[in-house]
Amino acid sequence: MDTFINIRRDLHQIPELGFQEYKTQSYLLEYLQTLPQERMEVKTWKTGVFVKIKGLNPRKTVGYRADIDGLPITEETGLEFKSVHEGRMHACGHDFHMSIALGLIHHFVMYPVHDNLLFMFQPAEEGPGGAEPMLKTDIMKEWKPDMVVALHIAPEYPVGTVALKEGLLFANTSELFIDLKGKGGHAAYPHKTNDMVIAACSLVTQLQTIVSRNVDPLDSAVVTIGKITGGTVQNIIAEKARIEGTIRTLSPESMAKVKQRLMSIVRGIEVGYECEAEVDFGAMYHQVYNEPVLTREFMEFAGNMGQFKVVECKEAMTGEDFGYMLKEIPGFMFWLGVDSGFGLHHSRLNPDEKAIGSAISLLTSYIQYKCSS
Numbered sequence: 001m002d003t004f005i006n007i008r009r010d011l012h013q014i015p016e017l018g019f020q021e022y023k024t025q026s027y028l029l030e031y032l033q034t035l036p037q038e039r040m041e042v043k044t045w046k047t048g049v050f051v052k053i054k055g056l057n058p059r060k061t062v063g064y065r066a067d068i069d070g071l072p073i074t075e076e077t078g079l080e081f082k083s084v085h086e087g088r089m090h091a092c093g094h095d096f097h098m099s100i101a102l103g104l105i106h107h108f109v110m111y112p113v114h115d116n117l118l119f120m121f122q123p124a125e126e127g128p129g130g131a132e133p134m135l136k137t138d139i140m141k142e143w144k145p146d147m148v149v150a151l152h153i154a155p156e157y158p159v160g161t162v163a164l165k166e167g168l169l170f171a172n173t174s175e176l177f178i179d180l181k182g183k184g185g186h187a188a189y190p191h192k193t194n195d196m197v198i199a200a201c202s203l204v205t206q207l208q209t210i211v212s213r214n215v216d217p218l219d220s221a222v223v224t225i226g227k228i229t230g231g232t233v234q235n236i237i238a239e240k241a242r243i244e245g246t247i248r249t250l251s252p253e254s255m256a257k258v259k260q261r262l263m264s265i266v267r268g269i270e271v272g273y274e275c276e277a278e279v280d281f282g283a284m285y286h287q288v289y290n291e292p293v294l295t296r297e298f299m300e301f302a303g304n305m306g307q308f309k310v311v312e313c314k315e316a317m318t319g320e321d322f323g324y325m326l327k328e329i330p331g332f333m334f335w336l337g338v339d340s341g342f343g344l345h346h347s348r349l350n351p352d353e354k355a356i357g358s359a360i361s362l363l364t365s366y367i368q369y370k371c372s373s
């Protein structure tokens with residue numbers, strides 16, 4: 001298993017943002033070249049890679065998806081194999097996801113099962129979303145799997161834990177970008193301006209009332225503003241400000257309601273601060289909804305293996321464009337325990353690499369079970 005830890009470390013050093021995963025794609029293709037080629041077909045799409053392993057006597061195709069992009073974070077782990085790309089980090093475990101998928105490919109090209117396997121190395125999970133366009137490709141139409149599986153690392157669980165549930169696992173998401181334009185001017189003449197720093201501060205505060213006052217307390221939603229920019233220097237009243245965030249809900253219907261309320265608040269800001277506001281909802285991800293029968297079967301299978309603790313978890317407000325794959329193809333996603341003191345999207349995330357071997361062994365057994373009988 002050292003091979004796949006080393007692969008993870010190599011990939012960890014070269015994180016790239018969505019649809020810019022050129023070095024990552026080359027690395028994956030180079031590794032695939034080292035494997036026996038007889039049963040394997042490889043195709044690329046943008047910066048992603050499809051790998052089909054032909055079964056011995058195929059009746060169906062089992063799909064496995066790994067996302068491949070990194071985040072715009074400056075790594076602070078101090079690891080000897082830390083990112084060599086300034087301001088970029090694999091802080092969401094996609095380096096783990098890829099090395100686990102390569103571990104499975106390595107096994108199944110040598111020990112093929114009855115059915116076909118399709119591995120999808122998907123770009124741009126963190127944004128703007130690669131799953132939905134990948135599903136629309138001719139390659140996908142030709143090789144479309146009958147079921148699909150993916151995992152996501154979970155820093156809060158110990159190694160050896162898998163956590164999932166039937167039905168809704170991850171939220172619906174929508175990015176949020178709001179540009180405000182007013183009238184700037186001299187800091188000493190506020191009465192002659194419409195200050196967009198003030199408008200932005202007021203807007204951010206008012207947006208917090210959507211969750212506290214407009215969403216049913218028994219439902220759940222998140223409106224997070226992760227970035228505010230505005231103005232030029234300390235003694236000029238800002239003509240422009242920009243707010244960037246994300247919305248999370250537990251149903252597509254709640255998403256529509258949250259957006260409707262948000263638009264009313266924005267219109268109020270335009271009137272109140274005599275400015276113009278432009279709202280862009282960016283990329284949206286469909287919820288991750290685990291097909292109940294396959295999910296239950298996997299939970300029992302993993303539990304029966306003996307070395308895994310299976311936790312029936314609650315749904316999370318994280319988003320995943322794997323939700324689009326599950327909308328079209330039955331399957332499930334699960335959390336893989338990696339035991340890190342720092343969470344996802346943190347500059348010190350340091351997952352335990354023992355989880356790589358344990359995931360490869362779990363999924364090898366599960367795929368054998370699904371594809372050999």
Ligand SMILES: CC(=O)N[C@@H](CCC[C@H](N)C(=O)O)C(=O)O
Pocket residue numbers: 092125126127152173174175245246247283285317318319320344
């Ligand atoms: C697992 C995970 O952390 N996924 C991301 C997906 C981001 C979607 C999009 N860019 C957004 O921010 O809405 C997450 O932040 O949950």
